[in-house]
Amino acid sequence: MAKISFILNGEEVSVEADPLKRLLDVLREDFEALGVKEGCGEGECGACSVILDGKLVNSCMVPLGAAEGADIVTPEGLRETEKGKVIVESFADTGAVQCGFCTPGMMMAAEALLEKNNNPDESEIREALSGNLCRCTGYDLIVKGVKVSAERGKDLW
């Protein structure tokens, strides 16, 4: 057991836990960040995506210990921001959502992309989403959701 401190959605937090515990489980169990989903447990599907120090990561592959001092954003944090709201609206309006299990992770991937590139073209969007699997949509409407986010939020990123 160890005490690990990090910033979660803008707030300083700490947790007493096994440093080898998956960040995914810590976020879900200790911080009720239920928008972080487990789809595969081996870093293939992206449903557990969070942004750690500005980078999109699969939280199932991050041991808690590696989060010490990190700045972590989950869907719970992103959805409350102006940028997050633009992504949510855009995804909803374009029909990017079906079963929804991959969608919070897709939102995180969109945010990570737009932070780096606020005017991505289609292939850049597809590349940015390539770590996030979706079985329902065939991706087209998610890609469109990211495009619309970039258009609507061009002053935000």
Next chain:
Amino acid sequence: MKRKAFRNDAYTKVTGKALYADDINFAGQLYCVPVYSGYAHAKIVDIVTAEAEQRPGVVRVITWKDVPGSVTYGQIFKDYYILAKDKIRFEGDVAALIVAETREQALNAVPYVSVTAEELPPVISPEEAVVDGSPLVHEGYKNNIICHHKVRTGDIDEGLAASDFVIEQEFETPFVEHAYLEPEGAVCVPKGDGILEVYGSIQHPFSTRRFVAAHLGLPEGKVEVFSHPTGGSFGGKDDTASMVAARAALAAVLTNQPVKMIYTREWSMMESYKRPAYKLWYTYGFMNDGRINAVRCRILADSGAYTSTTPWSTWRSTAQSCGPYVVPNVRTDVYGVTTNNVPAGAFRGFGSPQVNFSVEQIMDMAAERLDLNPVEIRKRNAVVNGSTTITGQVLDTHEVSTHEVLDAVVKETDFLNKLKKSSKGRSDGETLYGIGLALSYRGSSIGAEGKDFAACTINCQFGGSIILETGIYENGQGAESAMSLILADLLGVKLERIIYKAPSTSHIPDSGTTVASRGTLLGGGAIADGVKKLKEVISENIADKLNCLPREVVFKDDHLWGKNGKNVSWEEAVSIMYSKRVYPFAFGYFQAPSVTWDEENGQGDAYFTYVYSCQAAEVEVSKKTGKIKVLNVTAAHDIGKAVNPSMLEGQIFGGIVQGMGMAVTEDFKIEKGHVLSLNYNTYKIPKAGDTPELKAIIIENADPNSPTGAKGIGEPALEITAPAIANALYNATGYRCTTLPLKLPEDYLETLK
């Protein structure tokens, strides 16, 4: 953007607020995990749990002996074991359950359950399984055959003899994994009043309720299965997911505490049922003018260890065994066969993708031989208005639009010119190019497989909001949104008034399963009936205020209208109803038109209507590596009526990409009954960068058999993508690939270099 998509659950889902099975928790909740034996086929000698019971945190270890109700259950034949009893029939059979205070403690105790068993030789191919003397997977299925469906039309021998030429071809399609993003899971809560509450990642609550009630020996009314978001299903969250719910329920009842059971991806892929693997043998007799004169078809479907829905999916394969074509002489025999492979069950498309993969390639083979183009040969054979299907059904109750969908795709893609440009194995550059298409008709809903009816309640609240419940279940396809749109449209009220309340099994009558692309058709039909009844009761009470007769009241633009522009707003109307103490409430239901079936000869009106579809794909194939890149897919579907166009497009795109996965990237590996594809790293579903350009053409010939005119789209979208790509592959390379996933053999690749 054309028009905003309507999706009642979009915000909760994007934001991560939507609660899925693993997000639901109860105080005092225990955790349950499965214990597998490691065998694919074995006789169980003993299951010893004593040591596991002593492990830290373990509350209880459960075996079949603890099951209070039936140890076996199933949708058709009750041969599926909740917990293995005398035998292990496949690798995913669960020998025991461990219930502990934490999931980690439960997992840690797994190695302490010991299963002693005598290994038996596994039956791994249906061809071996049906041979006399093959080991039996179950007692009671002679030669391991669980079902046999037939079509007998005309005289096959005479038909083949009279044909100008004959094409004989064998095809093979593999098990396909649904790969829904959320694995199976359930949380069950025993309540003080004897009701058992079930939450879970399931396809349809009523089916899950039947499994849970049967295994626990409870009346169905004592099991309440709740609706909540499910992370994808595609037909895949019935039997296995219901079993997971039943196991959690069993643990909850035995411990008298809430119990959660969430599957890992590996357990899911090892245990959950797949699309059945098929072997298909076709003999086609053609005339020189391109007409099909006779078809002999024999199919062995690998049902794996349990029956699940194989008798139904193989029935669909049977009824649609010759594609959307008129064939005067047919002899079809489709067998469902049990083996020690992973069980097979429902998967989007049901029994159609396998036969379409075969039939649509044979059509191209015949076209080439006759020097006809693929469009022309299809037009000469496709069913049209008034045609008789291979099962003797006359298609005269709806618009038969095979030519329309075909023409739409041909025009959109400039198919015939692109066909001429196809490489046929020769090109100057590094790649080969080809285009191909496929055509289908798909019987809507479940047809002669089963009883087909659905219900809804429309409950108008004081103040004007309207609570809608239906027995159609949201799996991600947008059912709730479509139902809400239908209600708003038919009742002439603002969409914002409608609150879709996902009902539990205790709130609405059993409306069957959300399968067979039947949700919009059946649920919409129920709403149409409910709206008719609701309008009657409201009109009777409002007409005097509108100076008209009840039958003259018009519901439009959020108002009720009488003569000469006299009107009341919807809120006022509801208020009047309440002041008169009459409920503005209706119960609606829809019974699908009846269908007929003569099992002995495979004759009858198999489905009450059909969806017509055509898809074309363009591919680029690397001469060096053989890698197949699907450039684009163009799809035309006559779905009757588009209820929610944006969502419809999403369904079509999603279906095509699943079909493309099946065609090109997905390769489910199972060896001697052991599943090797256990996660997304070895089972490759398409990623955002792999998908082709997609184009959907929506054709709306409103269906007179459907109260809303709508038919369905879930399955048509997937069922012809693979043959369109296979035909494109042939036109690119000159290689006819009859197995999936599509792959050029090394020696053929050599000839291209």
